[in-house]
Amino acid sequence: MDDLGISLSNGGFIFIQAKAGLSRLDRASQHLGKALDQVVEAYIHGIPTADGFRQLREKSDRLLILTDERGSASFQLSSMFARLRDHPQGYPLDQVAGNHRERRALTILRDSLASRWRRSTGTEIREPEFRAILRSLQITRLDFSDPAGLHLRRCHGLLAPDDDVQSGRKVFGALFKMGVELSARRGWVSTDYLKVHTRKVCTAHGIFDLPARKQPFLERFEADPHMENPRHLIISGGPGSGKTVLGTELAYRWASRFPDGQVLINLGGYGPGRPLTLDEAAGILLERLKAPDNGPDGISRYHRLIESRRLLIVLDNADDAVVEGLLPRRGESVVIITGRSNFGGLLTRADIAFLRLGDLSSTQAEQLLRAYVDDSRITHEGEAFRKILRTCGGLPLAVAMVGGRVREAPGLPLSFFAEQLDDRTAMLDIFELGEFSVSLVEVFSWSVDPLPEDLRDAFLLCGGALGPTLGIDGARALLQRPRAERVLRQLTRRQLLAEGADGFTMHDLLREYALERGSASVGTVSLMNEANLRLLRHYAVRAPELERARSWTAADIARYLAAFEYGLENGLLSEAITIADALIERLWHTGSSQKCLDMLDQLLTALEGAENRPYFERLRAVTLRRLGRHREGAEAVQRVLRHLEPTRELERARCEYVLAVILSTSGNHEQAIAHYRSAVEVFASSGVQGEKADALNGLGWSEASLGRLRDGLEHCMTAAQIHAELKEDTSHAADLDSIACIYRDMGDNALALEYFERSLTLYRSIGHEVNTSRALLSMAEVLIAVGEPARATEARREAAEIARRIDNTS
Secondary structure, eight states, rough: OOOOOOBBOOOOOEEESSSSOOOOOOOTHHHHHHHHHHHHHHHHHHHTTTTEEEEOOTTTTTTEEEEEEEEEEEHHHHHHHHHHTSSTOOOHHHHHHHHSSHHHHHHHHHHHHHHHHHOOOOOOOOHHHHHHHHEEEEEEEOTTTTTOOGGGGGHHHHHOOOOOOOHHHHHHHHHHHHHHHHHHHSSHHHHHHHHHHHHHHHHTTTTOOOOOOOOSSSOOOOHEEEHHSSOOEEESSSSTSSHHHHHHHHHHHHHGGGGGGGEEEEEOOSSSSOOOOOHHHHHHHHHHHHHHHHHHSSHHHHHHHHHHSEEEEEEEEEEEHHHHSOOOOOSSEEHHHHHHHGGGGGGTTTTTTEEOOOOOHHHHHHHHHTTTTHHHHHHHHHHHHHHHHHHHTTOOHHHEEEEEEEEHOOOTTTTHHHHHHOTTGGGGGGGOSSGGGHHHHHHHHHHHHTOOOHHHHHHHHHSSSSSEEEEEHHHHHTTTTTTTHHHHHOOOOOSSEEEETTTEEEOOOHHHHHHHHHHHHHHHHHHHHHHHHHHHHHHHHHHHHHHHOOOOOHHHHHHHHHHHHHHHHHHOOHHHHHHHHHHHHHHTTOOOOOHHHHHHHHHHTTTTOOTTTTHHHHHHHEEEHHHHOOOHHHHHHHHHHSSOOOOOOHHHHHHHHHHHHHHHHTOHHHHHHHHHHHHHHHHHHTTOHHHHHOOOHHHHHHHHHHHOOHHHHHHHHHHHHHHHHHOOOOHHHHHHHHHHHHHHHTTHHHHHHHHHHHHHHHHHTTTTTHHHHHHHHHHHHHHHHHTHHHHHHHHHHHHHHHHHHHHHHO
């Protein structure tokens, strides 16, 4: 494939050979550029024949660009060209391109052909001419890595195991000689011919039937007994989780213990073709094990053979249908099974060990990528390296594919690959090395394509669902099914979802695949939008309920923040406002005030001129104060006061209260007291007892901070009584906290401890982690004063643990 040229066959085909793959379809692709030059020349000047040149015949001629196995499997432009030939002359090209990849490739192809046309003719290519070229153009990828063929590049590694290098060289030499002889014929050879002759060469040299070791291999399970003690083993995991790599590695490690041979067979449970039946699998294994053909019953002969010898069998890419029939019932042979199923039918077998592969840890993923990337590149481009790791999300196949791309292009900076991952419309392109076996899109499709239509739709809806996790109640709204958990668990059994304490999750790259696949069809896009609208409205109903019940989890917060953003982006302002209003206090309590500020900034942009804008501006000022940005908070609330009409007395009092809290927190207690008193007066006259008590507690704290401890204590006690009667736990806890601090300053440590413990009980019950941590540290000082250092140490330890948790969350 290194040469370039045009030759005409009797069938009217032009073979334009190009070494580059379509994943590199751009102006810098020299070889493919030359091929496109020849396309333009063939259209303008005609096709060379023995009698000279003749014009291109659109209906019968095909301009055929051949790429080798490095050609990208994702740019299936040939299918687009075929669709164009089947449609009327004026059919819109953007409708011929079925998805964003085809549209992107078509745009690049159009630009490339246009520039070459301009260079050759001095004119711009017209639409009819461009269409005529597309109708004649065909792009074909010669996949030498197909299981039905022979991948000569891998033969040496395949046939030269570590303990028999010389024998492997002999076999590779024999195969190479066979390849030279076939090339000299300059004709086509059937796949069966290659299979037969390759098998003869391998058999003559006694090669065991294991594929080449996958390198680099990452030790993921230190001191795991599965790694050292051969026994029947099932390795399950999602697509790209490293099952085949681990199964092959174990086969090599255990090989010396199985002198009668080791065989790996791909059962095709997930792949482009249908899975092998039990009879087919047994027949292939018998053939690979060189068993005599002495009876029609292949299953029985297989069991007699495997149970009478010491063999190691790797059943790769298996599903539930056939594996049990291939397990030996007795004897010393061992079977390793890899697959995406959960193999539930074998869970009760005591003689089988199970190993579930998940994502790599961040350390493991970095170790794997470093095996492909020189240390010097990582040193100079650390941020790009880390970004690649984040995008791969610990999926071993993704890390290995990006590593392969980086290794094959040592002249390109890591930032080049990191920037490709920024393009959400084409980020999956980087996870392709041009072979079906290492194309992430294809690997994912093998799990999704066989699904029943309703389950396939459910996969797409879950992949496009709002938020990083999905709970059962949300799934019911999303899928419109009362027993949605059954659907989720069906997808979980197929390793497309993972179930955890926070709900169901899908790997980020699998989500990208689901979104890309869903975007290819207008009908599916509509289905996904309708589902997310149902989910958003469900969250808008549930958010106030969660806030009233104080039952938020970290997973809930992430889901509802995603729902808020979706509502804003899609003009669903009412739902976004409801969710934001419910989230604000929870974000404060969990130390996520920066997330709260970001949310409020987005919301206020959408609320320009709205009547409820001052309310959210006031909450934004509170958030700024919680972030320690007191001056900005004061300026923000004063700005709201300037624009509020005098008639909106209650809203102005709430702003006065917020300003007082900011001033008090800044240490300006005299000014704070004036604003607190103003707020208390309006709250009292308006009958809002809870807010009056809030202001009284603030007033008491400022009075106490100025040394007027008795006055401050009286105000805080009054506030605590009101809040206790109203059952407003958050405010009541703050009152008790203030009372405890005042008793501490008065020297009454016993009462201080009592009120600290009461406030902590409430803070913990409502999940107010910020104030829990602060109160614990204050109580620790009192515990030291009363001679209880052990309790003080425990309080500080708990406060530090909460602080770490808050840091990780925010």
